[in-house]
Amino acid sequence: MRVLFCGDAGCPSGFSKVTSAVCDALHASHHEVHTLAINWHDETHSYPYPLYHCVHPFDGGRDGFGISRLPRLARRLQPDAVVLLNDPWNIPHYLSALRAEFDTPADAPLPFPVIAYLAVDAKNIHASALADPAITHVAVWTDFAADELARAGYLAPVTVIPLGVDSTLFAPRDQETRLACRASICTPGIPDDAFIVGYVGRNQYRKRLDLLIQYFAEWVHGSPDSPPDAYLYLYVGPTGDSDGVDISSLARYYGIAERVFIASPDIGHGQPEASLPYFYAAFDAFLTLSQSEGWCLPVLEAMACGVPCIVPSWAALGERGWLNGAAIQIPCTSTALSAPHGSRTGKYTIGGIAGKAETISTLQGLYADRGLRWEIGSLGRRRAEELPWSQTGEMFTSMLEEIVDGLLESAHASDDATTPTAGESEDEGAA
Secondary structure (H helix, E strand, O other): OOEEEEEEEOOOOHHHHHHHHHHHHHOOOOEEEEEEEEEEOOOOOOOOEEEEEOOHHHHOOOOOOOOOHHHHHHHHOOOEEEEEOOHHHHHHHHHHHHHHHHOOOOOOOOOOOOEEEEOOOEEEEOOHHHHOOOOEEEEEOOOHHHHHHHOOOOOOOOOEOOOOOOOOOOOOOOOHHHHHHHHOOOOOOOOOOEEEEEEEEEOHHOOOOHHHHHHHHHHOOOOOOOOOOOOEEEEEEEOOOOOOOOOHHHHHHOHHHHHHHEEOOOOOOOOHHHHHHHHHOOOEEEEEOOOOOOOHHHHHHHHHHOOOOOHHHHHHHHHHHHHHHOOOEEEEEEEEEEEEOOOOOOOOEEEEOOOOOHHHHHHHHHHHHHHHHHHHHHHHHHHHHHHHHHHHHHHHHHHHHHHHHHHHHHHHHHHHHHHOOOOOOHHHHHH
């Protein structure tokens, strides 16, 4: 097959890791892969297949998703399939551009199958746009996502293809390495046995770093026996989001500025992936209070490193499917609306707010019980080993091959049905 894949690539994002897993597997299966790389701003890369910049000179640098370049590449490459790795609300923009390029009516399929591989990160998703006849098939990351699409009215078949982790790169470290990691990322002078609660991810409002800082502050200041040696480490990658929180200001407001370490790499670059396990190695616990998640790869990476994880029981992090009991899930005691990232249509997706008392109690439990930390960390490591990236790529490749082969067989069967039999004229056959 010749596959045109549109998604993050060549950049430090979770979507980019998904692209690599899928496209590498397609390439290894001897398919011809072309990647329209969202957020790729370099001139060179190490992928064994071509990458194309999304921003085209003709577009004046305004189209970061490649919506206007995708149709031009599809026209030139004539792919056997187009794959769109994105959020559900962005898919209609690609379909409109492809229809215009190929002069395809709104009620007709495109000249090639389109597979949407979607991140569904909250409840109350709008799924009406997915009923477009241009979409041949939908794949998602979790059972939660498939259920939400069905609840929203999308009743066509959906394939669940889970994400993965490199368990050889992301792995537990010995005590000497852990101490060295702490010394390299924290302010000198913290105790060797300090309890570090860590977070890795973006600074978007839906990630609720405001609640994370508030809950941590109330834990360390909340009682006479509060932990004197607990610290919070926030590795937040700026991505141009306008809806993030002022972390330093909140830390000062809640009186924990001296307990909070903030790492923020340059926008669009981040740390090399090989260095990320050493950030996780410095953590005694990983905490996220995100109100909506399509998967949350940092949780899986922390689990692979043997770090016990605390997560809200909501969206992808609320299902037992991929976590499988290997992280502590905090009940959500209230909800909050949020807008899809980049959406101008208002807030409508429903996120969950993890209970404050339950979160604080869990932090105290892990702080006081080293054995519990080891137990949860070991469960996480075992679960991570069951989710290799190779599985993601192989499942997607098999699905795509089946879809394209099925369409070819249907086309051949249709041709055979209209081909005159031996001894029959074309006119008779048509009659």
